[in-house]
Amino acid sequence: MRTGIRASIACCIASLICPTAWAYDAIVKKERFDLQGDFTTINNKAIKNVKIGYETYGTLSANKDNVILLCHGSLNNSHFAGKYDPSDLHPGVWDHVIGPGNILDTDKYFVIASDSLTNFRVKDPHVITTGPASPDPDNGGQRYAMRFPIVTIADFVEIQKRLLDSLGIRKLHAVMGASMGGMQALEWAARYPDMVARAIAVTAQAEQGPYDIELKDLVVSIIELDPNWSKGDYYGKKEPEDGLAVALKSFRMTVTSYAPLDRQYDRKWADGHKNPAESLQNKFTVQADIDQAVHQEAKIGDANSWIYIAQALNLFQLGHGNNLRGGMAKIKAKVLFIPSKSDLLMFPDFSRQAFSVLKSMGKNVDIFELQGDGGHAESANIDQAEIKLREFLN
Amino acid sequence: MRTGIRASIACCIASLICPTAWAYDAIVKKERFDLQGDFTTINNKAIKNVKIGYETYGTLSANKDNVILLCHGSLNNSHFAGKYDPSDLHPGVWDHVIGPGNILDTDKYFVIASDSLTNFRVKDPHVITTGPASPDPDNGGQRYAMRFPIVTIADFVEIQKRLLDSLGIRKLHAVMGASMGGMQALEWAARYPDMVARAIAVTAQAEQGPYDIELKDLVVSIIELDPNWSKGDYYGKKEPEDGLAVALKSFRMTVTSYAPLDRQYDRKWADGHKNPAESLQNKFTVQADIDQAVHQEAKIGDANSWIYIAQALNLFQLGHGNNLRGGMAKIKAKVLFIPSKSDLLMFPDFSRQAFSVLKSMGKNVDIFELQGDGGHAESANIDQAEIKLREFLN
Numbered sequence: 001m002r003t004g005i006r007a008s009i010a011c012c013i014a015s016l017i018c019p020t021a022w023a024y025d026a027i028v029k030k031e032r033f034d035l036q037g038d039f040t041t042i043n044n045k046a047i048k049n050v051k052i053g054y055e056t057y058g059t060l061s062a063n064k065d066n067v068i069l070l071c072h073g074s075l076n077n078s079h080f081a082g083k084y085d086p087s088d089l090h091p092g093v094w095d096h097v098i099g100p101g102n103i104l105d106t107d108k109y110f111v112i113a114s115d116s117l118t119n120f121r122v123k124d125p126h127v128i129t130t131g132p133a134s135p136d137p138d139n140g141g142q143r144y145a146m147r148f149p150i151v152t153i154a155d156f157v158e159i160q161k162r163l164l165d166s167l168g169i170r171k172l173h174a175v176m177g178a179s180m181g182g183m184q185a186l187e188w189a190a191r192y193p194d195m196v197a198r199a200i201a202v203t204a205q206a207e208q209g210p211y212d213i214e215l216k217d218l219v220v221s222i223i224e225l226d227p228n229w230s231k232g233d234y235y236g237k238k239e240p241e242d243g244l245a246v247a248l249k250s251f252r253m254t255v256t257s258y259a260p261l262d263r264q265y266d267r268k269w270a271d272g273h274k275n276p277a278e279s280l281q282n283k284f285t286v287q288a289d290i291d292q293a294v295h296q297e298a299k300i301g302d303a304n305s306w307i308y309i310a311q312a313l314n315l316f317q318l319g320h321g322n323n324l325r326g327g328m329a330k331i332k333a334k335v336l337f338i339p340s341k342s343d344l345l346m347f348p349d350f351s352r353q354a355f356s357v358l359k360s361m362g363k364n365v366d367i368f369e370l371q372g373d374g375g376h377a378e379s380a381n382i383d384q385a386e387i388k389l390r391e392f393l394n
Numbered sequence: 395m396r397t398g399i400r401a402s403i404a405c406c407i408a409s410l411i412c413p414t415a416w417a418y419d420a421i422v423k424k425e426r427f428d429l430q431g432d433f434t435t436i437n438n439k440a441i442k443n444v445k446i447g448y449e450t451y452g453t454l455s456a457n458k459d460n461v462i463l464l465c466h467g468s469l470n471n472s473h474f475a476g477k478y479d480p481s482d483l484h485p486g487v488w489d490h491v492i493g494p495g496n497i498l499d500t501d502k503y504f505v506i507a508s509d510s511l512t513n514f515r516v517k518d519p520h521v522i523t524t525g526p527a528s529p530d531p532d533n534g535g536q537r538y539a540m541r542f543p544i545v546t547i548a549d550f551v552e553i554q555k556r557l558l559d560s561l562g563i564r565k566l567h568a569v570m571g572a573s574m575g576g577m578q579a580l581e582w583a584a585r586y587p588d589m590v591a592r593a594i595a596v597t598a599q600a601e602q603g604p605y606d607i608e609l610k611d612l613v614v615s616i617i618e619l620d621p622n623w624s625k626g627d628y629y630g631k632k633e634p635e636d637g638l639a640v641a642l643k644s645f646r647m648t649v650t651s652y653a654p655l656d657r658q659y660d661r662k663w664a665d666g667h668k669n670p671a672e673s674l675q676n677k678f679t680v681q682a683d684i685d686q687a688v689h690q691e692a693k694i695g696d697a698n699s700w701i702y703i704a705q706a707l708n709l710f711q712l713g714h715g716n717n718l719r720g721g722m723a724k725i726k727a728k729v730l731f732i733p734s735k736s737d738l739l740m741f742p743d744f745s746r747q748a749f750s751v752l753k754s755m756g757k758n759v760d761i762f763e764l765q766g767d768g769g770h771a772e773s774a775n776i777d778q779a780e781i782k783l784r785e786f787l788n
């Protein structure tokens with residue numbers, strides 16, 4: 001069944017419930033949060049001058065109890081809804097579920113999202129982050145490169161906590177995210193059990209297993225093959241854009257599935273006159289298109305930052321105490337898992353297993369499986385879970 | 395359910411049927427076939443001095459009607475059973491199903507397998523192949539490198555046909571293979587419909603779709619990142635071993651699945667004293683083990699040959715006439731598809747779709763799904779299909 005069909009059905013059902021505007025039409029602005037004093041990682045390394053970007057949608061209530069925190073995926077940023085200016089072609093990734101009367105109802109909720117530490121998109125003018133591409137104040141303002149300390153998902157949560165503290169927010173109605181964002185949601189629930197009422201983990205897992213560790217290892221190995229990577233000291237020189245592009249190609253294959261590519265490309269040639277049987281330079285359309293897309297994406301990203309993100313993911317185990325069950329036991333929030341049936345990166349089994357363990361612990365936990373064939377990227381079609389999400393958030 | 399448990403059940407059932415020896419215990423020898431005259435590819439390129447290796451198990455009957463041809467997968471070779479000498483630790487990949495009284499019963503059948511053109515394992519002393527690493531007789535014996543003509547799965551079949559011709563074989567009781575070998579089996583059935591009585595396609599597909607084309611593109615892109623690849627002209631110089639090792643890492647992730655890695659590794663550190671949270675040089679065991687394995691494997695392989703194999707795969711469409719249904723329509727053989735439920739490379743849907751189309755054409759076609767969690771590599775446990783295979787071969 002095609003996603004489009006399902007999406008229209010979901011819209012029909014939704015229109016009966018919410019007659020108001022569907023998407024978030026407002027112009028948004030990336031705000032900047034400067035952390036006061038040094039930040040100390042959970043592994044006890046100090047980082048000076050930490051700054052991150054954040055966005056908000058909706059209005060914070062007088063008693064600050066209507067907050068939904070959104071956490072972004074590994075190569076994304078805090079742009080979840082709206083546009084930066086009227087001509088902006090790329091509204092935030094969950095724009096279609098955020099807005100007045102929508103699933104994440106900005107008439108009711110104050111939705112907030114922040115850029116992660118070591119964010120990949122360092123050359124995106126709308127991203128504010130601190131990581132290996134940042135100047136090291138203890139080293140004459142030279143870029144950190146691989147001298148930046150290792151950070152974790154728990155550190156991402158700690159920075160978000162400081163941001164919320166600065167806004168006087170002491171309770172989260174919900175914390176929600178997909179992929180790495182879903183891991184942050186779970187970590188929030190374990191780390192601040194009295195603060196988090198609801199945690200929603202979309203296409204996520206409770207700990208990174210060997211399969212996903214090795215997929216990250218592959219990404220890092222590819223980057224390191226590019227001689228321009230130069231052990232990370234490439235700032236101000238030619239950057240490892242080719243290696244980054246191939247790493248992005250690898251990542252793309254793990255976040256999609258075969259069905260979307262089948263529909264889009266089939267076996268068409270990039271140039272109808274250039275048969276791939278005649279020359280290795282003659283490509284299929286899928287090859288040419290993805291090559292172009294990943295080179296484009298490589299231009300806004302930073303190789304070292306991705307290496308740090310990869311390590312943060314690899315180190316993830318809910319609760320960060322080398323004890324997954326111990327981490328899970330701390331959770332007081334209602335938890336909702338939303339795996340994608342066709343996910344080839346964070347397989348639905350991972351969510352089902354975490355669901356079962358929490359259930360066996362007597363926790364308030366639920367699960368809803370996205371049925372599309374879009375793989376890990378099916379999380380973009382989160383509106384499939386509309387009824388479940390509205391019920392869960394109420 | 396663990397593969398080991400299933401394998402033992404299969405053995406129990408099998409032992410009721412066949413009280414004789416289980417594996418193929420004989421010492422085997424790689425034979426050499428030198429093709430007479432030039433070989434002309436299906437795309438009309440001539441290749442001189444084509445030679446390939448082959449192995450046989452069992453005895454050819456007087457009227458030469460007991461032949462089972464086995465075709466190997468993309469990075470394998472024709473070593474399917476037995477050992478090269480008594481101390482050999484690596485019997486052939488389907489050794490456990492080949493032998494007297496076994497599924498591929500060497501008391502009844504003459505089993506033959508040949509090394510492909512452009513075989514990957516050019517430095518393996520037991521592999522004989524012709525490809526980009528071979529000397530070009532028209533160029534003073536210099537290696538072909540990227541000047542070797544593009545070859546296809548259909549060409550692999552044509553070479554096998556010449557080999558069988560040289561042995562006076564005019565009929566195939568069956569042709570069988572996994573992955574690229576399964577595609578050859580299907581191509582055989584379409585190309586020589588009156589010669590092939592049965593075709594068995596294990597973890598294969600009837601044409602290469604965009605998802606698998608892009609996975610091959612990824613492998614090639616990784617190799618090309620290594621500066622030692624030098625556009626393929628690396629023979630006699632430092633070879634692109636690092637690029638090849640990372641490409642093999644990528645390939646490994648597509649042929650396995652998460653479950654075998656979960657069982658083998660969990661989140662253990664490579665060195666119990668070196669916490670990956672402390673340094674990017676500190677690895678998890680899964681990373682260290684696979685790194686070592688792929689560097690080992692890279693030493694016996696040839697990067698250019700893999701690029702040619704990748705292109706041969708990408709060009710595969712049953713019948714090689716830009717008309718999949720037309721290719722399928724030519725088949726007269728009984729066809730058996732054996733997909734693996736957990737396959738992340740050639741998804742079981744691909745086999746199911748091909749099965750359905752052949753069925754709708756009124757062909758004699760059957761399907762049996764391997765239930766293990768080993769992914770594409772589940773084809774090693776082909777003995778799960780024992781009852782189906784014995785019935786199909788009879």
